[in-house]
Amino acid sequence: MGYLHEGHLSLVKAAIKDCANVVVTIFINPSQFGPGEDLSSYPLNLSQDIDMLYCVGADLLWIPTADEMYPEGYQTWVSVEDVTKPLEGAMRSGHFRGVATIVAKLFNAVQPQRTYFGQKDAQQAVTIRQLAKDLNYPIDIVICPIIREADGLAMSSRNTYLSPAERQAANVLYRALSSAKDAFTGGEHNASKLRARMQEIIAGEGLARAQYVSCADPDTLRELQGDVSNALLSLAVFIGKTRLIDNMITGMKE
DSSP states (O other): OOSOOHHHHHHHHHHHHHOSOOEEEOOOOGGGOOTTSSTTTOOOOHHHHHHHHHHHTOSEEEOOOHHHHSOTTOOOOOOOOGGGSSTHHHHSTTHHHHHHHHHHHHHHHHOOSEEEEETTSHHHHHHHHHHHHHTTOOOEEEEEOOOBOTTSOBOOGGGGGOOHHHHHHTTHHHHHHHHHHHHHHTTOOBHHHHHHHHHHHHHTOTTEEEEEEEEEOTTTOOBOOSBOSSOEEEEEEEETTEEEEEEEETTSOO
């Protein structure tokens, strides 16, 4: 959605390494924003984005308009069912309908052989894999690792909203996830205790307010109970007024 950073560029670099030609799309998709979300204030710097993509070697940049994607009278939507209901889907009604619809339209327009998405938006990655499988897209969906700042904060365009004090507090997401993952590695496999560990660390940061804390199946995104063998640890946390998300998979190296 633009306002590119090293996290986005890591996807482009991975594609350049694997593919003969690389297409990048930038589109702030209005259909994935709900009422009261930050569509009108979402950061955008197209000239900077173009320079960055030129420097890393992308072959083509497509910047469609909202009128091109959703012309007057538009009424067709793509909905992926079960995997979009928990987590972000429970907090942001209609969000994944917007994501699935625009991704399907971009797939149709570009007809790629491979596409690259970030693990940072874990539920989006699961949703797009399901979309490609269900609609028989002959596309290899590649999910690339999260790119983090030096203190562990996952790179995000929304990090620019943070004040200096909030920016310092924001690494509580990484600390909470790392603590739970370390506990799992150390032998604590009870899902409730892993969630409680993350909640305790978030609660200890005065500028943070957890919206959800999850220990879920990495494929179905159903919340896990009892002892688990592998899990997606994820959370959504408000730092002041800024909503941030992050995740780790217990069996995956960071």
